[in-house]
Each structure stands twice: as C-alpha cells, then as structure tokens.
Amino acid sequence: MKEIGEFGRFQKQPFFVLCLLSATFTPIYVGVVFFGFTPEHRCFSPGVAELSQRCGWSLAEQLNHTVPEWGGHGTTFGSRCRRYNVDWNATGLSCTDPLGSLAGNRSSVPLSPCRDGWLYDYPGTSLVTEFNLVCEDSWKLDLFQSCVNAGFFIGSMVIGYMADRFGRKLCLLITVLINSVSGVLVAFAPSYTWAVVFRLVQGLVSKEGWLTGYVLTAEFVGLSFRKTVGVIYQLAFTVGLLIFTAVAYVLQHWRWLQLAVTLPNFFFLLYYWCLSESPRWLITQKQNDKAMEVIKRIAKGNKKQLPLSFQYLKSEDDDGEKLKPSFLDLVRTPQIRKHTCILMYSW
Template identity: 90%
Template sequence: MKQTFFVLCLLSAAFTPVYVGVVFFGFTPEHRCFSPGVAELSQRCGWTLVEQLNHTVPEWDSHGAAYSSRCSRYEVDWNATGVSCTDPLGSLVGNRSSVPLGPCQDGWVYDYPGTSIVTEFNLVCEDSWKLDLFQSSVNVGFFIGSMIIGYIADRFGRKLCLLITVLINSVSGVLVAFAPSYTWTVIFRLIQGLVSKGGWLTGYVLTAEFVGLSFRRTVGIIYQLAFTVGLLILTAVAYVLPYWRWLQLAVTLPNFFFLLYHWCLPESPRWLITQKQNDKAMEVIKRIAKGNKKQLPSSFQNLKSEDENGEKLKPSYLDLVRTPQIRKHTFILMYSW
C-alpha cells in the first residue's frame, strides 16, 4: 500500500510544470527595441552597455526615476556617416528633445542568456496579452477536463482514466516542446490542460479510496505536499536549463514512465464494488492486506461473487445535487474554489 501511495505522489509532483510552469516558460526579461546600426556604432565608439543605452534608448521619467523604453525607439539612421560618439543624437537631429519615436519594427533585444516563449515569439508590448492567453488556455483546459475526466473515472474506472490522461499529457507535452509557432503552442498547451488536472484529481481519488476514513486527511495532505516537492524540483531544473524547449522536454519525458502504472497500480476496490465486480475487488483487497501483513476482517467475507448480479451504480452529474448533504458539500466546494 505504501508503494502504491508513493507512485501516486510521483504523479502529483510531476503535475507542477503544467500548473505553474508559465513562470519559467513565459519568463519576460528586460528588453528594448532592436535598432539597426547601434551595435556597430557602439563597437566603433567603444561604448559600455550603459553608455550605449544612455545614447540610443529613449527614456521616460516616473516619480523621479528614469526607465529605458521597452516599446519605442528613436527614429534615426544609426548607420549614417559622421555620427558623433559623444553626442550621437545631437549630431543626427540637433535637438535631442525633438527626436521622433517609433515602434519596434525590427524586433527586440532581450537581456537574458536563455530563451522563453516570450523571447522566441516576441510576446511583449502590444503582443504581451498573448502570454496571458498561453496560461489561460491551460486554465480553460483545467475547467473543462476536471468535469469530463471525473465522469470518465466514475464510468470506466480510475486506473484506465489515469493511464489515458498520462498518455495524452505526455504526448501533448512533447508536442509543446516542438511546436513550430505560437498558435500550435497554445493548442497543445490547451490539450495538456484538458487532461493533466483531471489526471491529478484521479490520482487524488485513488489515494483516498485506498485507505480508510481515518487516514484520508493525512494521505491527502501528503499528496499535495508532493506537489510542493515537484515545485522545488522544477525550480532547480529551470535553473540548469534556461531554454524553454529543453526545459519542457526535461519535465515532460519522465511522465512516460507513469504508463508503467498499468502493471504496478491496482484499480480502486471501492470503484470495483460499485460496479459489482466483487471478485476483482477481493483480489485487490487481499493483495493490499498481504503487502501490509494484515489479516482481512471477517466483514469482507460478505463480498460474495453472487452479489455481482445486482445493478451497477451509474455516475451522473445530478449526483452532485441529488441529496441535501451532497448538495451542501458541492456548493461549499464550488464557493471555496
């Protein structure tokens, strides 16, 4: 039983990159407009980086502090002959205060040694909203997937649902790493959202159903602590791999090992009982008891195979509001979320 709980906690830790990975995948570094000819002029004049920024990047004043402009540049020809190294703008236009400003038509320069989806697809200035859309697509997937996959887990079993979500999550995660454009990145990220949160919740349900009522709170807390451990691991991996595509691959490929759960993870005996598969439920219970070196209580002997002819419980969304007690719990949880 401890082994089963441990492998499910690994699943919880692996969910972290999907949930909060945008912090690293979508990192927005300091940036400024790219101006053709500036690098060559800076090299000719022997400027330091600070001198180059002071001479070539517009600034505005905010509460007494100057900030270099990230979304506009001087509309001058830095390739012109006779540009002064001490006062380049003065030699080009005469009056520095009247230099026209324009948009970043030639892209941006990023002060960052690695890459992120922001630096690769230039999700800054007027396109900065696309970074929010990138994460919103995951959240939309969470919302839809949590409802659909919950039903699938009740209808076809926790184990099968878990394996399907792991497979889709792994494949879509690899596709994110190789996405040729921003649009495809968002699409594959949406697919990840559709299955990853539902898969995590399925693991949570399995964890709760494997133990008795007195242990559910404890295993639930530990399952979520595993998520926190995954956050620490993600931070360390992101520090080593500052390139978002390599980082995406590094945190996605281990998910394929979870497909081995087909052989080492049992189905929930509680679900099997609701489906009148009592013989299979008894096999799982006996295996758990043997692993825990415990004797089965006599009450389990009542699970006879002839009871399997009864009516199976069919899941329905109406079950969330069918009785007053369940209805109260449903509304409380919806409000809390």
C-alpha cells in the same frame, strides 16, 4: 479496511508512486513563470552595434545615446516598445551626442515601433524571447496560460465523469499518456500557435490525472487515514515546486526545460503493473469478483488474515443496474449538497 489494514504496506507503495505524479504536475500549473519569463528588453535598431563599436561606448553609454527614456515623448510604451526613427548608419554622427548632431534636440527626434525585433538581456530563451511576446503582443503570454486554465475547467468535468464511468486506473493511464505526448510536442512546437494548442491539450488532461490520483489514494485507505494521505499528496506538489525551481535555474532554455519536466511522465505508464483498480469503484460497478481479488491482495500485502465472512463479497442487488455517475450526485442528498457548496465557495 479496518480488517485488512487501513494504511499498511500494500497501500504505502502505490501511494508513494502516486505522490511522484503529484510532484510532476507542478510545471503545468505554474510553469509559465519560467517558460514565459519576460527579461529586460529593448528595440533592435540596425546600425547601433556598429556605431557603438566605432565610438567605443560601454553598454550603459550605448543605451543612454540610442534608447528612448522610459515614458518619454508622451508614449505609454516607453523604451521597451519604441525606438528612435533615425538612420544610425548615417555619416557625421557625433559619438558624444549622436541625436543632437541630427536634430539638435533629443525630444524632437521621432519615435517608431520595433519593426526589426527586440534585444533581450537574458542568456537563455523563453516563450517571450523566442516568439517576441512583448509590447503589443504581450497578451499572447496571458493567452498561453489561459488556455491551460480553460483546459483545467473543461477536463475536470469530462475526465471526472470518465473516471466514474470507466474506472480510475484506466482514466489515469490515458491522461498520463496524453499529457506526456502533448508535453513533448510543446517542446518541439514550431510556432506560438502550435505551442498554445499543445498546451491546451495538456491542460485538458494534466489536472484531471492529478485529481484521479488523489481519488485513488483516498479510496485505497481507511477513513481515518484519508485526511493524512490527502495532505501528503498535496505536499508532494510543493516538493515538486521546489525541484522544478532548481531545474529551471539550471536549464534556462525553455524547450530543454519543457523536455526535462515532461519525459519523466512516461515512467508513470508503468502504473499499469504497479496499481490496482479501486475496490470501492469495482463494487459500485457490480464487479465484485475483481473487487475481491484486490481486497485479497491488500490483505496479503498487509499480512492480514481476511475474515471468513469476507471471503465472498455478495450484495442483495448483484443483478441490479450498475451505479451510473451523474452531476446530480453533487446535490442529491442534504449532506453532499452542503459539501458541494462549501467546496465551490472555497475554490
């Protein structure tokens, strides 16, 4: 790399497009903040709207007369998850004190769960408002994000092995394709269950695609630039966070937001023509001819002259076995054991 350019023009172009991949990973990592936004909500009570219209109440008056006080009647759910168990269509209800005209004392009016759904003070939609993931079902929103994290965990081991076994470029393209398709399916999920399933699939491949892009950037540059490209690659994630926040501000309907942040991923399939396989990986797989083709393209792109001694890449064990990846590689030498332990502790 010192001879053909550690971070020249040839490396900067693929590095830029890989940074775009890093930026689009944000919605999967923190998207639940917007997709699963929980607005202020209250039980829907049949007849309240008609009574409010007849009495000419403002919204504040309607809430005061028809919604239980937070934490009242010894319940831990409060007004968001309980309603007064009364018939608001009953005749003779007072507009000044409707509950008093029924029971004489508001505290004696029985409460019941929200059998008829909820009303949300939000102009858009989210997973919470569409599938009513509140009160007794609020745990389902946590499950939605936990499935993504479970996918990260499983996929990191499986896809990481595949990248070492079958190549970085192939692995990247496969994860991009699956991530794009599953992201679209999330946007069109007919139910909460299907949304969780498709989100789990996204978790299985999305972070692993991001990590594979990170590996490619590190293996295409010289040692002195590895820290720089690593930091910039993660800065691209932060830029993606800012852009995602702006898009979420404009698109307040979670399905449209999901589509808006997913469709650009299909353009990353063009990496098939834009990216080369890692020459370092090709050498470990004894594919020296292909590695030399990549090295020559790097030298030509950086306008460097390939030294004569590098014209033919040879190795003493060309006819030996390919280096096969193994989880034991993480602890095989004292130096790598130290790095593995440090990184595990940091995470």
